[in-house]
Amino acid sequence: MLIARLIADHFSEGTGDLDTRLDAASAALEADGMPLASAMMLDVGLPVLEMRFAEGQALKVLAAIDRFFAPADALVGEGEIAVPHLFVSDMDSTMIGQECIDELADFADLKPQIAVITERAMRGEIDFEAALRERVGLLAGLEESAIDRCLAERISPSPGARILVATLAAHGCRSVLVTGGFHHFADRVGEQLGFDRVVGNRLGVEEGRLTGGLVGAISDGRTKRAVLEKERVRLGSGARVLAAGDGANDIPMLQAADYAIAYRAKPQAREAANGRVERGDLTGVLALLGIPRRDWVGA
Structure with missing residues (x-):
């Protein structure tokens, strides 16, 4: 069927x-x-x-x-x-309406240069890790405090994001935010939106300034799929998985999910998904899952 x-x-x-x-x-x-x-x-x-x-x-x-x-x-x-047991989502341009690295770059007067690289990476035109390291390298010397200012002034949840995560949680669904972005942003976004776990990249910082490098393993498309698969195994046989993303590095996890939502996505991600939200906001996912509006949390 x-x-x-x-x-x-x-x-x-x-x-x-x-x-x-x-x-x-x-x-x-x-x-x-x-x-x-x-x-x-x-x-x-x-x-x-x-x-x-x-x-x-x-x-x-x-x-x-x-x-x-x-x-x-x-x-x-x-x-x-049916309502999924696990929700795994991208952060930038999915759970939030911005690309964090592009907004942070504005504090270093580098937004146009970095945004071009971001767009090409999201479309799958250039290697994600190479693009990430190139963009982070351009931020060398930026004060770490710029991240707090960026979060306060530039970063906001996508419409419906809080309601989506809270309603899924009320129905027993575990939520994981997994991003090719940075823990400096994702930890706070994840807490604000109610995610149970956050996975991302770590910016190098020394003496209060960004080093232009990354610390530890890279979180990329393969990481997103690996996190999804490990979380699914943890939940046990028959666990249904919902995933949401918008760019090329989200494709591996979208392909692994039972319900894959391309949210206002680039063409490649849209083609890899069996669902899409383009006209409305993220609460549309709840309607498509069959959860009545009266049961939405925070609506």
């Missing part, structure tokens, strides 16, 4: 618009060998259309959603969609 859900709050009610789109999508998918078994609206406080198929391919269903329902936040899963 393949189940697809999409948030349909922007389609005109009572005009037949949604029904027309559903009929067109159903016809196209049936022609592709995936007849629609059933369709219904879920009562979760937002209009969520659920489509069920006896069998099929998630990517083809997502392509049909893009064709007939775009823009629409969506999730396609094998079997019944």
Whole structure:
């Protein structure tokens, strides 16, 4: 059984618009060998259309959603969609609305130069570790206190992030923030948002200034997947995993998750996920999981 859900709050009610789109999508998918078994609206406080198929391919269903329902936040899963036991998420441009290293670079008057490297790394055009070391090297000599100022003045949670993590926790889900960014930022972001564990890179600091180097092993795409797999084993057989990310180094963990959400993502990450949130905020993930709005924590 393949189940697809999409948030349909922007389609005109009572005009037949949604029904027309559903009929067109159903016809196209049936022609592709995936007849629609059933369709219904879920009562979760937002209009969520659920489509069920006896069998099929998630990517083809997502392509049909893009064709007939775009823009629409969506999730396609094998079997019944349920609240996950584990949530593993990227930080920059996912749980927060910024790229920390780009914002920190602004305090050293280097934001344009560093932002270009960040963008290319997120698109997978250059090696993540090489790009990370190059950007960190440019920050050599910056006062460590600039991090506190950056956190206070520049860094803010993505809309819906707190509600997402708190609601998942209330349903027994463990949350891990794993980032290619830095513990200086991630530890505080993780605490603010309610994550149970934080994994990231460590900036070298000497005499109150950044050294331009990193301390310890690099946290990258392979790290993200390894953390996900180890946490899943820790939770035991049958643990369902939700992952969220936006860039190329998130692809390994997105591919390993049961529910992979590409949040306002770069094309490569979007193509690796079986879900996406692009139109609404992160609370859309809760609606797609079938958690009623009345049960959202902090909404």
